[in-house]
Amino acid sequence: MNQTREAPYIIRNDRVRDITSILVYFLILVGICAILVFEKPNLFFLTIILFVSAFILGIIYIQFKRLLQNNIVFIVSEKGITDLTDRTHVINLAWTEVAQIQMDANNSSLEIGIIGSQSINDHRKLFDNAKANLMKNGNRIFYNILIDGFQYRRKNFFRIWKKITQYASAANPNVQIINYHDPLDKKEKK
Incomplete structure (x- = not known):
């Protein structure tokens, strides 16, 4: 096939x-x-x-x-998401390592939060004190990748949300996807 x-x-x-x-x-x-x-x-x-x-x-x-x-900030693929916001510390997070994807409101806009973890074996160059901290966390590194809606127009932001949830749910059906529902939205279904 x-x-x-x-x-x-x-x-x-x-x-x-x-x-x-x-x-x-x-x-x-x-x-x-x-x-x-x-x-x-x-x-x-x-x-x-x-x-x-x-x-x-x-x-x-x-x-x-x-x-x-005009730098690339994130790459979303079938394998996972790559965070390039800090070029000195690039985060590659596979969809199997993602636990939750959530759209939520912050003070001025919506934001997408991607929460995941990786085992220490994926990182070769960690300082001794960082390793000690990781041992306290069950030998895991936790990531929270944030995509701020203030940085993108509404249409683009929701396109990003759609692509992330599409890739994540296809690769990892166990990922928890939490969509934002505005409590002040008057278009409630009765």
Whole structure:
């Protein structure tokens, strides 16, 4: 039998969200500059305005750099999920190692949490004190991969959710998938 393998689902930073953030910060910076042009602030307020302007310029620089790099943040495949948010510590988590996938609300948006664990044998270079901690946890390393909905537009975020749950449930029927239900949603089924 010839099985067709689905290509991995690549998750990158949301370019539209990044561009929107840059534009909003730029408009705030223009507003701050307008204060400098049309008002004559005293030295104390001038110092605060310059400090805030430098801070906003730094944020614009970081966002613009992230926009140009267009890095892959997560890779979702039939085998599992790879977290590339921190390039110095890449996490490869197979679906068989995932215990729970949950969509939940945080302060400002929805987020996807993927909770899993791996045995210590999968990691060759652990410090002695980390190994001692792992022994207390039953010789397991626990992971919580978070995908913040604030970083993605709603449509993209739900597409990510759909792909993750699709791959996970196909590879590991024992994974617990918890969808978010808004308690304030008035569209209750009667």
